[in-house]
Amino acid sequence: MIVGLSNPKKKYHNTRHNIGSWYIYALSKHLNKLLREEKKFFGFTTSINIYSNNIRLFVPNIFMNINGSAVYQIAKFYNIHLNEILVVHDDLDLESGKLKLKYSYGHSGHNGLRSIINNFNNKTNFYRFRIGIGRPKDKKEISSFVLSEPIAKEIDLINISIQNAIKETYILLSNIA
Template sequence: MIVGLSNPKNKYHHTRHNVGSWYIYSLAKRFDKSLREEKKFLGFTTSINVHSNNVKLFIPNVFMNINGSAIYKIAVFYNINLNEILIAHDDLDLESGIVKLKYSYGHSGHNGLRSVINNFNIKTDFYRFRIGIGRPKNKTEIPSFVLSEPIIQEINLINMSIQNAIEQTYALLTSNL
């Protein structure tokens, strides 16, 4: 399963904190798929087929700090372990335009990742795409920064990094299947 961390779509879709969902929408588009709301999973889903393997795409439609409950719900339903999930999320420690694939345990202070780890209640490594959004100069501005829309130059850089992540996703899926 591939998940893009997010806050509720209607209010927060265009914010920096939702770049994980931007990645999922772009990935679905690359495979000519549309996401549909699945109320029982508290989010939006579709499936893509890579080398005859079905891969679920999921975007929680709940607040970031409880994304883990929605992800856990769909993972249990489809019998998917945490180490079989790729999670895309915004990252303050990377500049806009930078994306890094990481395989490890930990949340690095990200509330969405913290929620995932707490809900699965197991210490295991998992894949994640860290999509850079940059960091405000003043630490007290972080909440308003992540919940605001990036400027056009940042959007262009973020979209380039998402396209890079999609290429890396395809390579990861084809090499590990």
């Protein structure tokens, strides 16, 4: 399963904190797939096939700090193990447009990751794409920063990193096929 962390779509879709969902929508568009709302999972989902891997795409449509409950619920329903999940999320510690792939690492203060780790009994053995959004100069502004829309230059850089993440997804999946 590939999960794009997010806050509720209507109000927060264009914010920095929803970059994980931007990735999922870009990947589904690339594959000509539409996500549909699944109320029982509190999010939007579709299935795709890459290199004979059947993959569920998922965007939670609940607040970031409880995304883990939705991820856990859909993973349990489809019998998807934590180490079979790739989580895509925004990252304050990377400049806008930077991308890093990690495996089995802590939450680094990210509430969506913290929620996933808590819901999976404090386990961290999952993949993640960290997409950089930069960091405000004043630590007191972090909440308003992640819940605001990036400027045009940042959007361009973020979209490039999302396209690179899609390419990296194919590489990652080719190694496990």
